[in-house]
Amino acid sequence: xxxxxxxxxxxxxxxxxxxxxxxxxxxxxxxxxxxxxxxxxxxxxxxxxxxxxxxxxxxxxxxxxxxxxxxxxxxxxxxxxxxxxxxxxxxxxxxxxxxxxxxxxxxxxxxxxxxxxxxxxxxxxxxxxxxxxxxxxxxxxxxxxxxxxxxxxxxxxxxxxxxxxxxxxxxxxxxxxxxxxxxxxxxxxxxxxxxxxxxxxxxxxxxxxxxxxxxxxxxxxxxxxxxxxxxxxxxxxxxxxxxxxxxxxxxxxxxxxxxxxxxxxxxxxxxxxxxxxxxxxxxxxxxxxxxxxxxxxxxxxxxxxxxxxxxxxxxxxxxxxxxxxxxxxxxxxxxxxxxxxxxxxxxxxxxxxxxxxxxxxxxxxxxxxxxxxxxxxxxxxxxxxxxx
Numbered sequence: 071x072x073x074x075x076x077x078x079x080x081x082x083x084x085x086x087x088x089x090x091x092x093x094x095x096x097x098x099x100x101x102x103x104x105x106x107x108x109x110x111x112x113x114x115x116x117x118x119x120x121x122x123x124x125x126x127x128x129x130x131x132x133x134x135x136x137x138x139x140x141x142x143x144x145x146x147x148x149x150x151x152x153x154x155x156x157x158x159x160x161x162x163x164x165x166x167x168x169x170x171x172x173x174x175x176x177x178x179x180x181x182x183x184x185x186x187x188x189x190x191x192x193x194x195x196x197x198x199x200x201x202x203x204x205x206x207x208x209x210x211x212x213x214x215x216x217x218x219x220x221x222x223x224x225x226x227x228x229x230x231x232x233x234x235x236x237x238x239x240x241x242x243x244x245x246x247x248x249x250x251x252x253x254x255x256x257x258x259x260x261x262x263x264x265x266x267x268x269x270x271x272x273x274x275x276x277x278x279x280x281x282x283x284x285x286x287x288x289x290x291x292x293x294x295x296x297x298x299x300x301x302x303x304x305x306x307x308x309x310x311x312x313x314x315x316x317x318x319x320x321x322x323x324x325x326x327x328x329x330x331x332x333x334x335x336x337x338x339x340x341x342x343x344x345x346x347x348x349x350x351x352x353x354x355x356x357x358x359x360x361x362x363x364x365x366x367x368x369x370x371x372x373x374x375x376x377x378x379x380x381x382x383x384x385x386x387x388x389x390x391x392x393x394x395x396x397x398x399x400x401x402x403x404x405x406x407x408x409x410x411x412x413x414x415x416x417x418x419x420x421x422x423x424x425x426x427x428x429x430x431x432x433x434x435x436x437x438x439x440x441x442x443x444x445x446x447x448x449x450x451x452x453x454x455x456x457x458x
Contacts, residue, residue: 105305108150109345112309115143116348131355132324133373134421141428144317145435151310152439155303156446165450168299172307173443179288179314180436186318186327187433189281193326194426196234197375201418203231204378204411207385211408216401218394225389228382235369235379281327288315289337312339316349321429323356324372334360374418381411 119139122128129136155164155173164173210224292311295304315337323333334357339346359371369375388404395401 102301104154105301105303108154108306109309111150112147112313113345113348115147116352119143120348120351130373131352132320132359132371134417134425136373137321137324138421138425138428140317140320141425141432144313144432145428147313148310148435148439151306152442154306156442161446161450163450164303165447168295168304169307170447172304173447175291176307176311176314177440177443179311180440182284182288183314183318183436184433185279186281186284186322187429187436189279189284189327190321190325191426191429192328193370194422194429196326196369197372197418198422200231200234200369200375200378201415201422203227203234204382205415207231207382208408208412208415211385211389211404212412215395216392216404218392221389221392225386228386228389231378231382232386235375235382280329280331281322282330282333285315285319285322285333285337286335288318292337294340294343309345312337312346312349316353317432320352320356323360324370326369331364334358334364374414377414378411381407381414385411 118126119136129139163169204227206227207224210220210227213220292308292315294300295302295308299305319333319337322330339350339353341347341350356371363371369379384407385404388400388407392400
């Protein structure tokens with residue numbers, strides 16, 4: 071079942087149940103059933119990200135299309151989580167222990183996640199810059215015959231592309247290819263800007279800011295509930311926290327961000343939790359890929375960028391030794407690589423703006439949900455205050 075259908079049927083179920091007048095014992099049993107269903111939905115969604123069913127198109131891990139599916143999963147899980155905790159519920163119920171401690175911790179993670187949304191949005195600008203350089207090379211080499219001038223032009227663009235892709239995180243954070251002082255929305259004085267080309271929601275990123283340390287900060291106090299708490303409302307708060315950390319971690323691994331040393335370190339998710347098995351599988355795959363490539367310095371694990379790097383290196387070798395009219399076999403091999411690079415650029419052109427829009431949606435969802443929870447906590451505090 072698609073994620074949106076899961077979400078619609080689940081939210082409808084919660085709404086109906088919360089509007090029914092039922093005995094407290096029955097209410098507790100149905101609440102446990104709702105929590106189990108939420109866990110099943112989380113498990114199913116991440117299983118589909120790890121191993122899609124046969125009737126679903128396979129997206130390469132950490133490709134633009136895969137990241138968009140990951141953000142869809144986050145938004146659907148977040149909506150169901152909020153329904154479980156707040157829909158039709160007396161505010162005083164979530165202002166009691168342990169939720170009076172766990173929810174503020176979750177809201178603090180949400181604030182940290184907003185900073186990561188900013189960093190990822192900034193990083194997408196450097197991805198777009200690399201795409202434009204690749205397109206220059208494609209334009210120069212997509213000729214028949216290729217002349218010495220086109221080969222030189224392509225080589226210049228490809229060398230710039232490799233340089234941009236292999237900057238370390240600290241250098242990459244301060245290059246002129248990425249604009250650092252942004253805010254979501256369209257730039258006011260630039261009518262030529264691509265529609266839907268969003269800027270981040272923060273002002274300038276501090277030079278000592280670290281994406282890896284921000285991810286680590288998200289895991290502070292992230293401990294699985296035990297005993298009676300494991301079957302209560304502490305459980306969905308923990309699950310949503312883990313989902314938030316994983317999604318931000320995957321985005322930072324895929325897209326260029328400032329200072330990501332040590333990102334491969336896994337955050338602890340107990341393996342005995344059935345809903346987390348596929349998430350742990352994804353985490354291990356991504357972590358292994360990061361360890362392989364972290365030492366040489368790279369733009370990230372985004373599938374399209376990795377393919378662009380491989381093709382770019384090969385085409386630099388071709389242009390470096392090219393002399394008109396060129397060897398037939400090498401020219402034909404280069405033509406196939408140029409076609410593949412053009413296809414990669416096309417996928418990036420189609421996917422980057424929708425990905426930016428989804429990150430924008432995640433940002434605003436986090437802001438809105440945080441405000442709603444703060445309001446409910448405030449109401450709960452007032453209703454439980456002793457009368458004077």
